[in-house]
Amino acid sequence: xxxxxxSGPGLVKPSGTLSLxxxxxxxxxxxxxxxxxxxxxxxxxxxxxxxxxxxxxxxKPSLRSRVxxxxxxxxxxxxxxxxxxxxxxxxxxxxxxxxxxxxxxxIWGQGTMVTVSS
Amino acid sequence: xxxxxxxPSASGSPGQSVTISCTGTSSDVGAYDYVCWYQQxxxxxxxxxxxxxxxxxxxxxxxxxxxxxxxTASLTVSGLQAEDEADYYCSSYADNAFYVxxxxxxxxxx
Numbered sequence: 001x002x003x004x005x006x007s008g009p010g011l012v013k014p015s016g017t018l019s020l021x022x023x024x025x026x027x028x029x030x031x032x033x034x035x036x037x038x039x040x041x042x043x044x045x046x047x048x049x050x051x052x053x054x055x056x057x058x059x060k061p062s063l064r065s066r067v068x069x070x071x072x073x074x075x076x077x078x079x080x081x082x083x084x085x086x087x088x089x090x091x092x093x094x095x096x097x098x099x100x101x102x103x104x105x106x107i108w109g110q111g112t113m114v115t116v117s118s
Numbered sequence: 119x120x121x122x123x124x125x126p127s128a129s130g131s132p133g134q135s136v137t138i139s140c141t142g143t144s145s146d147v148g149a150y151d152y153v154c155w156y157q158q159x160x161x162x163x164x165x166x167x168x169x170x171x172x173x174x175x176x177x178x179x180x181x182x183x184x185x186x187x188x189x190t191a192s193l194t195v196s197g198l199q200a201e202d203e204a205d206y207y208c209s210s211y212a213d214n215a216f217y218v219x220x221x222x223x224x225x226x227x228x
Contacts, residue, residue, distance in 0.1 A: 035217075037219075043222075044121060044207060044219055044220065044221050044222040045156075045164065045207050045209075045219040045222070046121075046219060047209070047216060047217040047218065047219060049216075058215045058216060059216070060216050060217075061214060061216065094163060094164075100169055100170075102150070102152035102169075102170070102211045103152075103154050103166065103169045103170075104154065104209055104217040104219075105164065105166065106166045106169070106175065108163040108164055108165075109163065110162075110163055111163055
């Protein structure tokens with residue numbers, strides 16, 4: 001079955017760029033939509049954006065100016081870059097597969113904690 | 119882009135039912151039959167338990183059911199079990215092609 005695993009630095013400096021990757025195993029990334037979401041400590045979930053195997057993307061409007069989601073089919077992975085980060089971007093970041101239409105994630109990675117601090 | 123509104127907490131005794139509401143707007147919950155519900159245990163990833171308002175993925179017990187009326191969706195957990203104690207989040211597709219999550223509800227089994 002499809003499994004997802006996030007990876008990347010756990011600490012990012014303020015004003016820097018947060019960069020995460022999501023490795024997909026047990027299935028091809030060349031199908032479906034793939035998304036990123038986050039959850040600040042003790043708070044609720046927030047959808048960040050998504051990418052289709054065609055390269056099409058969609059982002060949460062309030063984050064659109066700072067986010068880029070990309071895909072590397074040769075590595076069967078997709079990535080998240082969030083620039084100009086502040087402490088408010090501290091969260092557990094999840095990648096997910098959108099295997100069902102209009103569902104922001106039917107299979108999720110375990111999540112990775114990213115702290116923004118100097 | 120505000121989060122969908124859920125009650126912070128809900129509770130019930132084993133065997134009882136609990137219903138969680140999820141209130142949005144005419145731009146999200148009220149506009150589309152694309153409401154999902156997720157169950158999340160502490161320190162774990164969310165698990166999809168309802169999609170398309172009332173459909174259960176394979177393996178999800180039929181104790182979980184969903185519905186929608188106007189701008190409000192609901193999740194009912196019937197026959198509460200100890201293992202149902204978790205956080206629950208709703209989500210909805212919204213205008214301008216993005217998703218919005220609910221504020222989350224902590225369900226306690228008394």
